[in-house]
Amino acid sequence: xxxxxxxxxxxxxxxxxxxxxxxxxxxxxxxxxxxxxxxxxxxxxxxxxxxxxxxxxxxxxxxxxxxxxxxxxxxxxxxxxxxxxxxxxxxxxxxxxxxxxxxxxxxxxxxxxxxxxxxxxxxxxxxxxxxxxxxxxxxxxxxxxxxxxxxxxxxxxxxxxxxxxxxxxxxxxxxxxxxxxxxxxxxxxxxxxxxxxxxxxxxxxxxxxxxxxxxxxxxxxxxxxxxxxxxxxxxxxxxxxxxxxxxxxxxxxxxxxxx
Ligand SMILES: [Zn+2]
Numbered sequence: 614x615x616x617x618x619x620x621x622x623x624x625x626x627x628x629x630x631x632x633x634x635x636x637x638x639x640x641x642x643x644x645x646x647x648x649x650x651x652x653x654x655x656x657x658x659x660x661x662x663x664x665x666x667x668x669x670x671x672x673x674x675x676x677x678x679x680x681x682x683x684x685x686x687x688x689x690x691x692x693x694x695x696x697x698x699x700x701x702x703x704x705x706x707x708x709x710x711x712x713x714x715x716x717x718x719x720x721x722x723x724x725x726x727x728x729x730x731x732x733x734x735x736x737x738x739x740x741x742x743x744x745x746x747x748x749x750x751x752x753x754x755x756x757x758x759x760x761x762x763x764x765x766x767x768x769x770x771x772x773x774x775x776x777x778x779x780x781x782x783x784x785x786x787x788x789x790x791x792x793x794x795x796x797x798x799x800x801x802x803x804x805x806x807x808x809x810x811x812x813x814x815x816x817x818x819x820x821x822x823x824x825x826x827x828x829x830x831x832x833x834x835x836x837x838x839x840x841x842x843x844x845x846x847x848x849x850x851x852x853x854x855x856x857x858x859x860x861x862x863x864x865x866x867x868x869x870x871x872x
Pocket of ligand 1: 656657658659660661681682683684685686
């Protein structure tokens with residue numbers, strides 16, 4: 614196989630649309646402590662179960678013009694947006710990791726970060742019901758990638774990266790408990806794991822990018838008076854965006870040493 618990249622990109626993109634549809638269920642039900650497997654999705658207004666033809670990612674929402682087929686209640690644009698965003702993120706991860714055994718791990722991470730971000734924005738929580746199972750999935754997925762790619766050094770670095778990121782955020786949490794919840798600390802274990810697989814500069818810049826996004830957007834919203842004194846933003850989406858930036862683009866290459 615000379616170049617798998619275009620094929621893997623398209624397959625991952627389509628998979629992302631389908632997974633995005635499932636993430637909508639996760640985003641709605643996990644904060645409400647409901648099962649994500651049963652029962653099947655219903656219209657929240659009229660309780661009519663959603664038929665298969667009305668459950669096609671993005672397409673169904675557009676065909677129904679954002680309204681329930683039975684009661685015509687408005688269906689939030691968040692549903693097609695989550696599906697579209699997951700499709701695009703999966704395609705980007707597919708393009709970047711088409712030739713890597715770690716591809717499945719990064720797809721799981723991407724799906725988890727979309728669900729976590731959407732829930733954190735709405736409810737200001739990062740649910741353990743997502744972080745723990747994803748952690749238990751990522752460690753064996755990276756171990757499998759290490760086995761297949763003969764790179765146990767990367768796996769060891771991933772585990773150390775997870776502990777380092779968790780430790781740094783724990784210290785920040787303990788110094789200023791108001792600013793950062795313990796959910797963010799646990800989330801950074803996952804981010805450190807995925808960034809650590811790539812390298813130590815990736816761990817550093819992945820977390821740094823998250824803090825930069827958070828402070829730039831926070832200061833901007835305060836200047837615009839959207840965010841009032843004493844209010845704060847959920848931090849999970851910024852940490853997720855920072856990590857994804859480095860997972861997709863890599864860490865900046867630094868040449869400090871004089872030649
Ligand atoms: Zn309805």
